[in-house]
Amino acid sequence: MPSISPAELDARLRLHHLPELGPARFRRLIEAFGSASAALSAPASAWRSLGMPEASAAPRRSPEIRDAAARALAWQERPGHQLLCWDSPDYPALLAELGNAPPLLYVAGDATLLERPQLAMVGSRRASVAGLDTARAFARSLAGGGFVITSGLALGIDGAAHLGALEVEGATVAVLGTGLERVYPDRHRGLAARIVDEGGALVSELPLECPPQPANFPRRNRIISGLSLGVLVVEASPSSGSLITARLAAEQGREVYAIPGSIHHPGARGCHQLIREGAALVEKVEDILEALRGWQAVASEPRIEAPLQEAHPLLDLLRAAPYSSEGLALASGWELPRVLAELTDLELMGRVAREAGCWVHRQG
Template sequence: MSLSTCTSLSPAELEARLRLHRLPELGPRRFRTLIDAFGSASAALGAPAAAWRALGLPAACAEARRSPDVRDGASAALRWLERPARHLLMWDGADYPALLAELCDAPPLLFVAGDPALLEKPQLAIVGSRRASKPGMDTAAAFSRSLAGAGFVITSGLALGIDGAAHQAALDIGGRTIGVLGTGLENFYPQRHRRLAEAMIAQGSAVVSELPLEAPPHPGNFPRRNRIISGLSLGVLVVEASVASGSLITARLAAEQGREVYAIPGSIHHPGAKGCHQLIRDGAVLVESVEHILEPLRGWQRVTASPIPAASEHPLLGLLHAAPQSSEALARACGWTLPRVLAALTELELEGRVANESGRWLARAR
């Protein structure tokens, strides 16, 4: 059983918290209200209904706490935690991510499949449209590769489109990535990304959710999911989004949480660029190259301060014109650090000078 953050809790208190977590209409603030009022989840569960009402809690909460479904769900969660690479983080535990803990509505419980230590590492979120264009997907992948290579964990929502491209690109270069679900971890959505999520877990990354394990994809869950994506991250990059995109919710939450918001502009004729243009008008950082993100964050990651050459004088192009090579081989050949190589390759890829195919870089004819 993997409960490094729960070692101070008795088995009864742990089970009681899992039961509280499943009650209807009991969000993060009400969860903490109960713990503060009664001192523990166990005491809260045993308190009279009148005491709950006095705290302003809905009758449905008090009535459901002794439900067999609530008890059975908590028992199932305890069994889930006995499986390898399954973890539970609590908002008052030592291993709870510090940035997320700053939120007034931080999740009281976080289920984690994979490596929970990643949640404490410097993260950048990459989000965007589920129906992204091919150039948008390529841009998300390029930025993800470079930022992951620079030492950042790439955080996103495991949705179709931009999210999936960002997760996959981070994995492709051996980076780390976190997927935040709007469902329970045992009711994965979207199913088309189940294999991607399994690969993330197997390769040392993580998939997380604040929701009960079997929670379905209810529309109201996804704005809640978005606050976790932004809350975990130093900043949020929106690659492509319409004005109605949920990515703009993530960006708005990031701004409210004091995180940086970055947006990539596009054609004025492309509907998928209008959301990014709106963000830029509202004060988001206009991003045309990865350096626009990395430069202000030098203290958080491993990129060297050496300037990246302009494309016209790039030594990497000479190497790639000779033969396709991996990022690692390029780093060895030119004597640069891998993060610097990845940042440079991203610049060249965005300019259409190089392309990545099956993990190897090649120069494109112009």
């Protein structure tokens, strides 16, 4: 399809800012009138004949709507900012398959990541320390192997997943439930900036200044799952929004994975429920990679998929004596971030354990 003209993009932005005009109504207008420009010029009676609410039709020519569209166009002109329309060639193909795909996406950072193989990681905002560690470990391994880690920038598991990807210089995408000029939560403003600075991307379908509103976060979740090959739920209660993301993924034909936990831990119950409903039980990264083996020609070969070699330098050191993380870095000559990433992978594979503040070797 030819690229969208500036006038048509301005018209689409004006439609996009109208109240009560969601993806379905937006598409209905475009299909009925042939373009957003024609829809804006159509009489109110024509809008009413399509079932459009008066609240959407009335302000379409207002100065406020025109100014909001102008601000979005100016935002797009800044380096690293893009507006992607759902019928443009650069719109992410997996997301475009959805019947309720966002008509517009605001992207800050590397928009090409949206076309790379992505794995969504979601979970509780009030995650346990073990859950946070598990999320970071899986994100490190998967991102280190070339998969883009996609999540929602929330506190808890989401933030841990983004951080895990960044720790191995991997790619991560954060899908916001607010406008990109209103990053939420405030505690993750620094993380959002780091994601963009280190080659990731922030994504939202909402107007730039849209504040946090409860109804927008379930909408955000369909984008997280829609962009991804599969969704991994790390830790969640039965009432968690993460289960909404998982069920949307199943409806969209995506893979759903869940990590089990203790029957005594409330944060494990949502994952157990998903497993009962058919989600794949995940104990190690290879459980996910097996299901996605066909995508490994696109993403680089994950570091830990091959069987661990007994000559691993850290294992050689730990067979001789326990070490702290810093001690292993000194003894191996590796940078501490690399040591931490390797230790986490070894821990997931059951080859090392942390005891009394030190790492020890475990027999395979």
